[in-house]
Amino acid sequence: MEDIISIRGSPCVLLWGRGDEFLVSAGNSLYLVFGNESRPVLRVGAGNWLWHAAELGGFVFVQEYGESPAGIYATEDFRRFERVVTNKDVDPKSRHFHYVASDAERNLLVATLGDGNLVRAVMSRDFGRTWRPIYRGPWQFVPVLVERERWVFGFDSGIARGGVGIYHPEEGRWELIFLKSSHRYAQFASLVRFGDLYVGGLGMPVGVVVSRDLKVWRALHIAEFSKAYNHFVDVAIWGDKVVASTGQRLLIFEVGDLGGGELFMKPYPAVLDRLHGLLFNLKRSFR
16 A cells, blocks of 8 residues: 555545545545645535535536535536535525436436435536426435436435435436335445446445346345444445445455345335325425
8 A cells, every 4th residue: 555644534535536636525624635645625514524526527526415505516626616506505495415426428417415305306407506306205315326328316215115216317207116125224325337237335224235127136245233324335346346335344346246145125015105205295395
């Protein structure tokens, strides 16, 4: 290991890299790391942190999480940042953003937000200046996996036991797949595609799961220490491997590791949860 540096703040999140420069979130600050040097380039509200990032049109957008107002910030050079929007601009009743992603083919930004509000997913055609809701309702999301024909959203819901939402941007159409496991909730923190497999990082319970069809999910790793949602579970593609961070372990999965595992989640009717979701909509609509 080379060029090790020390950054105050815990935990640290590697948000983005370009060449030999990296953006690392630690505490409520964002650092530019290059070689064995680092410098703070952005500071957000006390107790908040920068959680996710996306690139579009030469800009990198970083998303703040925590207490409202939480923003999305843009940079071209990793040194100067501009706040382009806050969660209050998108939905005054929201608490914060959950995720930001980009669809380079359509030149769009996509974001998810919560908690306790109705506007859950939005998109922007002007690099984050203005946003249009694409989903209003009870089901809350964190990660967004942008594919050519569709966007896949991982549930982070306190109503449904688990699930994924599939949005078809050309048609403006949603599919919802409700999933259950032996746990009360199964909430996604990250989601990637590896060949014909989908690999998800779960924030609750902390774990890594895999699926071929987004309906039947098998466990690659479920941590026993999971007692609350872990915001820092992440999965990423590294060459011909999948790498996952759980906060306590760094896991590396070979191609041959991804086909097995015990059944962890499968579809369920969610009749009562759908009813609770309807009541949620009615309650929030009259606030």
